[in-house]
Every structure is written in structure tokens, then in C-alpha cells.
Amino acid sequence: MEHAIGNTPLVPLRRLVEPGMARVLVKLELCNPTGSHKDRMALALIEEAERRGELRPGKTVLECTGGSTGSSLAFVCAFKGYRFQVISSDAFAQEKLETMRAFGAELLIEPSLEGKITPDLWPRMMARADRLRAQGDYYYTNQFHNRDALVGYRKMGEELLEAEADAFCAAVGTAGLLMGVATVLREANPQMQIYALEPATSAVLSGGPSGSHQVEGTAAGFVPPMYDATLVTAALPISEEEARRTARALAREEGIFAGTSTGLNVTAALELARRLGPEKTVVTVACDSGLKYLAGDLFRR
Incomplete structure (x- = not known):
């Protein structure tokens, strides 16, 4: 079963990216056995x-x-x-x-x-x-403090090297994913831009107060011990409502069925793609499958 984990697809967004924007690639971690990175x-x-x-x-x-x-x-x-x-x-x-x-x-x-x-x-x-x-x-296993997590996420970083990206962004929970991937990408390209993402209502990494939110897997209300600000270009607070709209748009327009944290990631990736402009590449992660959120209100009309 170990061999079923990782080596997930990396796909471009086609319909949500507008003319004049950078290319946006999404790592489909929802293809792992339990549907999650x-x-x-x-x-x-x-x-x-x-x-x-x-x-x-x-x-x-x-x-x-x-x-x-x-x-x-x-x-x-x-x-x-x-x-x-x-x-x-x-x-x-x-x-x-x-x-x-x-x-x-x-x-x-x-x-x-x-x-x-x-x-x-x-x-x-x-x-x-x-x-x-x-x-x-x-x-x-103590996920917030256990640096063994970085071993698993370094492999994701190695898989992303083929993208030759200019920027990588991901939501922060334990910070293991962002730190593991960022370490590999920065070793290969010291100019790589790395962005830490969090819900705007609990923007601790951005210097704001902790607060309540419903973006599972992110923003525990404190700076996680594995978070290394020296690897991060900037922390970006993202509107949860916008993240939810993006998650629904990903399903309808791109065929990517994922949760709210993925919506957060892609919302930020699209904004970075607008800033960077053409001939650049932004990479982010589809964290988990939308099948995990059907009982909630994310996809309910």
C-alpha cells in the first residue's frame, strides 16, 4: 500500500485562468488513497x-x-x-x-x-x-511538532521540480507541507517565491489575531512550531467566502472536486498569477477530495 501514495498528477487550470495571467498548475493530492496529501x-x-x-x-x-x-x-x-x-x-x-x-x-x-x-x-x-x-x-505522532512530516513532503517537492515554477503557495495547518516543499524548491531555485496562506478571520501568520473559521486543516490559532518564516516570501490572508466560491468553481469549470482549503489555495494562486503575468508559473495543491465535504454546506445549493 505504501507505493500507492504520492506521484500524483500535476494539471493546469484552463478556464479559471484569464488572458495575461501566469500559468497555474495544481497538484492533485486528492488522488492519494484516502483522498488527501x-x-x-x-x-x-x-x-x-x-x-x-x-x-x-x-x-x-x-x-x-x-x-x-x-x-x-x-x-x-x-x-x-x-x-x-x-x-x-x-x-x-x-x-x-x-x-x-x-x-x-x-x-x-x-x-x-x-x-x-x-x-x-x-x-x-x-x-x-x-x-x-x-x-x-x-x-x-504529535503532528504539529513532529518534523518527520517533512520527510513525506520533501518527496512532493521533488515531484514539483519538473514544473520549473516561479511561485508556490499553500495553506498552513501544521506547516509541514509548505516547509517540506519550500525547502526542496528553494534548494533548486533560491529565487522561488513561497507564500503561506491562511483564512482572513484567523490570520496569525500575517500578524493578526486568531479567530474562528471553517477551513478545515488550516489555521489552528497559533504559529505552528514547524513554520519557518525565513523560507516564506509572504503570508497571505484569504477570504473564506472567496475560497468557497473558488472550490465550487473548480468543480464546475475545471472538473477538480476538492474542499475549502483547496479553494483557499487556488484563490491565492489565481491572484499571484495576475501579479506575475504571462510567461510565469504558479503551483499550488488540491489538498483533498470534495467527497469529504458533501454533508456540509460547501456544495449545497
């Missing part, structure tokens, strides 16, 4: 821990997750034979929670405020994980 991270977290001898048969894997990381870890734990316990919340898509259960994960649900990702939610989830760790034989 997090499959790369999950495999790296587990295999690097195995390699060091920190994760052995009989141990239980533990994580706090909004869903895609949990689905990916549940998938990897299923084919490797590990028990997986996950702390999540009703703020995240029901489809993601059910996917984790389908792969055999045991879920502990931390209640949210009106289904929103508020600044206190992630700290509560992580505190619950700390309490659990003291009670059993767990391997805590």
Missing part, C-alpha cells in the same frame, strides 16, 4: 518512528486531528497492524470522522462551539492527548 505525512510519521525503534508492535498510535490526518493515519495503521486512537471534534466534517472509524480508529470527540474551529479547540484537544499519554503505552 496527509497520506504522505502519515506514512512518514509511522515509518520514521519504526526506523528509530520508537514505534513497535503492541503500541497504540495517538493523534489529535481535524480529520484528514486522522484518516491518513488510520489508513496507514490499518495496513501496518497498529491500534490507532484519535482525538477529534464535531467541528470537522462528519465524513472524515466516519472514514477514521471505517479504518478501525477509536475516536474521542472534543465538543466545539457551534461547529466552528475556535482558538481554544486545538489546545483542548492537545491537552486531552497529554492526559491520555500518561495512562498507557502510546506513540504520540
